[in-house]
Amino acid sequence: MPTPTADPTTTRPEDVLADEQAHLERARDELRRMREAAENLDASTAADAFNAAYLDLVLARRVASLQDDPRTTLFFGRIDCRTEHGAEVFHVGRRHVSDGRGDPVVVDWRAPVSTAFYRASPTEPMGVTLRRRFGVDRGRLTAYEDERLDRAGSPEDDPAHSAILAAEIERPRSGPMRDIVSTIQPEQDEIVRSDIGTSICVQGAPGTGKTAVGLHRAAWLLYSFRERLDRSGVLVVGPNRAFLDHIGAVLPSLGEVRVQHATIDTLLEHGRVRAEDTTEVAMLKGDARLAEVLRNAVWLSVGRPDEAMVVPRGSRRWRVPAYDVQDEVDALVRRGVRYSAARDLLPQRLAHLVMLRIEATGDFPGDAAQDAIARSAPVKAYAKELWPALDPAGVLFRLLSDPETLAAAAEDVLDDNEQRMLLWGSPPRTKGAARWTRADMALLDELADLLDRTPSLGHVVLDEAQDLSPMQLRAVGRRASTGSLTVLGDIAQGTTPWATGSWDDAMAHLGRPRHELVTLDRGFRVPARVIEFAARLLPVMAPGLGAPRSVRDNPGRLDVVSADPEERSSAVVAAVTGALREPGSVGVIAPDAFMTALSAALTRAGVPHGRLDADHGDDEDRQVELVPASIAKGLEFDRVVVVEPAAVVAAEPDLRTGLRRLYVVLTRAVTALTVVHTEPLPEVLAGHA
Structure with a gap:
């Protein structure tokens, strides 16, 4: 069990920090012991080569998970609890660390006991008397902050005003997104x-x-x-x-x-995208009604028998009427299994019909005979003709190139105009020559699932x-x-x-x-000044949707820079240069068409930068990234320079979509936002800079 520690309220702060640093060093020693123990395990003792290879993979994964990162700490918080075992202390970190007896030195943030670190409050303490957060710098504990949960709250005990929490949220970033295990609310x-x-x-x-x-x-x-x-x-x-x-x-x-x-x-x-639909056609192909059209297209491929099935066996020829075959086909369709699975079942069902007739004569040849009949050439040929093999590309090719096939599949689902929109104007000769679009990929995926x-x-x-x-x-x-x-x-x-x-x-x-x-x-990420500026777009682009609330003490910084058209690039370079005076990442977000010109301007100014557009992206992380507005969603940077909001809006097919794109672009900043424009700002933003 965890070892109780001294009451932190009766210990000098420097002594508390020294004790916690000693616990961190102990945790590192135990993690090293765990890693060495894993490294000493021998996969060759497994029963066979296959199990040895698998065990070797598992052990390698285990050793990798036990690596210590000296740039950070093994724990970021601590809770002191009252439990049935008395007073206990748990240090909460990114992974579990135990001592040689198996007792926890650090508990994983995902363990049930760690729930209280994130959710305990003065009104619902969950058995926690004290919650402690740690400040960290290059792998050492530099500060701590205590919140007492066993007494009425005071302003300094409010987690929303935690200086350490705020510092971690606002800590400058570089490279990819990092975890938030220490700041989860x-x-x-x-x-x-x-x-x-x-x-x-x-x-x-x-x-x-x-x-x-x-x-x-x-x-x-x-x-x-x-x-x-x-x-x-x-x-x-x-x-x-x-x-x-x-x-x-x-x-x-x-x-x-x-x-x-x-x-x-x-x-x-499901194939190479070689063409682009108009917006109207792409929207139609994305409509859920297409699922019914595709389902109809697949199952309309199943034929109706118009001749009896005749199967020679020995000296006799067994005849199965077409109406009996149709009953079996209908039963398979009603079963709701995938098209290909039903097709695989059909020869057995047809063989069963033959077996019924054989057994009616008093002969009982057994299951092996039914399998042989199912594999016989006459049954396989009859089944293939009745229930042809399909592939997704073939079905969609036929649907988009043949008006009659589409009309049959889309009956009572799509009107005549919608069917004309879907049809290729000049159909390719073969499915291999089909110029599939991005929207077609979802249709091919639907067809693949209908088949298998x-x-x-x-x-x-x-x-x-x-x-x-x-x-x-x-x-x-x-x-x-x-x-x-x-x-x-x-x-x-x-x-x-x-x-x-x-x-x-x-x-x-x-x-x-x-x-x-x-x-x-x-x-927690976007500061108040930035979110309030961007939220002015909401009543126009998303009426009725509430504005987000920034809960950070630091309101952030917002600058709106108006420049002459010929000075736009130099104004952007100046904004980026200013942003680089502070640590952290800088994102320059602009209309896609501006990428090359802005990259050239930054290069002339001697500003190293990366580009995230498809033709220039690479795996190297840089402090300055040039980001097309079309792919900015989900990204975040410490400081953001947004270039020409009006052009961001104008690049979209309609005003509503354009304002939503601008809303995304304006909300990528964690600390500061600079807006550079030569054209007038959208009306809802004008005068509010």
């Missing part, structure tokens, strides 16, 4: 620790930490249900590669490396879900058909023409009409 922790059987939808305003909450939920589930999820898997789906690169370090920092990551495009990669069931994962985390079409949502949902979902998004940040306006609708498309909806509106 009670409402976030409730989401993180929700049961695996619960599918959760999180409506989260900018800066509320919804992405981090989703990732930490994945880590908690893997800790709490490891055996189950090791078998079934966990998947994180994000909007683009830049986003996945940004969040990619979070789960490994928490010791979880077995989580798959995918964008919606890589998840639905998509394997289900144990849990899927879907971020920026508001931007997916109903058909894309269906594709994600089927990958958790027997598992659960954590769905993250913000309706106000919907920037696609098909962006959802209702989480109930989105969750229904995901196959989760029954779900738990949670709203996060307390902003």
Whole structure:
């Protein structure tokens, strides 16, 4: 059991810090012992080569998880508790560390006992008498902050006014997103620790930490249900590669490396995208009604027998009437199994009809005879003609190139004009020459599932879900058909023409009409001045949606710089140079068309920078990143320079979508925002800088 320590209220602060540093050194020693013990285990003692290889992999993973990072500490907090065993102390960190007897030296933040560190309060202390947070600098404890929960609260005991908490939230960042285990708030922790059987939808305003909450939920589930999820898997789906690169370090920092990551495009990669639909056609292809059209197209491929099936066996020919065959076909269709599975069953069902006739003569040849009949050439040929083999590309090719096929599949589903919109104007000669679009990928995925069931994962985390079409949502949902979902998004940040306006609708498309909806509106990342400026867009772009509330003491900084058109690049360079006077990351977010010109201006000024647009992105992290407005969603930087808001809006197909894109762009800053413009600001922002 943990060892009680002296009452911190009767000990000098410098002595308390020295004691805690000594405990940290002890924890590091124990972690080193655990790692050395794992390194000394011999995989060659396994029963066979296969098990030896598997054990070697497990041991390598175990050793990697026991590495100590000298840049940080093994624990970030502590709780003193009253339990049935008396007074106990628990140090809370990113992983569990035990001593040689198996007693905890550090408890994992995901362990049940750690719940109280995040949720205990003076009104509900959960047995906690004291909560302590630590300040850290380069692997050493530099400060501590105590909150007494066994007495009436005072301002200094309010966790919302924790200086250490605020410093950690606002600590300058570089490179990818980091974990938030030391700053998780009670409402976030409730989401993180929700049961695996619960599918959760999180409506989260900018800066509320919804992405981090989703990732930490994945880590908690893997800790709490490891055996189950090791078998079934966990998947994180994000909007683009830049986003996945940004969040990619979070789960490994928490010791979880077995989580798959995918964008919606890589998840639905059923062919090469070689063309682009108009907005109207893309919206139609994303409509959930297309699922019914595709289902009809598949099952209309099943033929109707117009001739009896004749099967020679020995000296006799057995005849099965067409109406008996049709009964079997109808029964298979009604079973609700996938098309290919039913097709595989058909020869056996036809052979069974032959067996009934054989047995009616008093002969009982046995099961082997039925298998032989099912494999016979006449039965296989009859079944193939009746129930042809299909592939997703072939079905969609025929549907989009043949008006009669589409009309039959879309009857009473799509009107004549909608059918004309879907048809190719000049159909390719073969499916191999088809110029598939991005929207076609979701249709091909739907068809693939109609033919063969998509394997289900144990849990899927879907971020920026508001931007997916109903058909894309269906594709994600089927990958958790027997598992659960954590769905993250913000309706106000919907920037696609098909962006959802209702989480109930989105969750229904995901196959989760029954779900738990949670709203996060307390902003920890975006400072008050920035969020108040951006929130002026809400009444125009998302009427009725409440504005987020920044709960940080530091209001942040907002500068709006007006420049002459010929001075725009130099004004941007000046803003970036000013931002570089402080530590931390700098994001320059501009309309996609501005990337090359701004990059050239920064290069001429001698400002090293990276580019996150598709043609120039790389894996190297830089202090300054040039970010196209179209992929800024989900990213965050200490300081952000937004270039030409009016052009960000104008680049979108309509004003509402453009204002939503601008809202996303304006809310990427953690500390300071500078807006550089030569064109007039959108009317709702003008005069409020």
